[in-house]
Amino acid sequence: xxxxxxxxxxxxxxxxxxxxxxxxxxxxxxxxxxxxxxxxxxxxxxxxxxxxxxxxxxxxxxxxxxxxxx
Numbered sequence: 001x002x003x004x005x006x007x008x009x010x011x012x013x014x015x016x017x018x019x020x021x022x023x024x025x026x027x028x029x030x031x032x033x034x035x036x037x038x039x040x041x042x043x044x045x046x047x048x049x050x051x052x053x054x055x056x057x058x059x060x061x062x063x064x065x066x067x068x069x070x
Contacts, residue, residue, distance in 0.1 A: 003044065010046040011035045019044035023053065031056040 008019045011028070013036045021044070028035055028043040031053050035043050045053060 011043040017046035021050045
């Protein structure tokens with residue numbers, strides 16, 4: 001049973017919704033989202049912030065895909 005199943009809240013500053021996904025904190029920071037606790041290795045995102053993360057990181061994923069020749 002993981003932290004999300006136990007009822008972890010969203011890591012984004014000012015959001016108190018229940019988390020839906022767990023992502024590396026470095027990736028979330030590079031996408032431009034402000035996370036509250038910078039000590040953790042993982043960031044927990046609710047549905048709304050995960051959707052925002054996907055939109056902001058789409059260009060970075062495409063560039064990585066091109067870089068690796070896929």
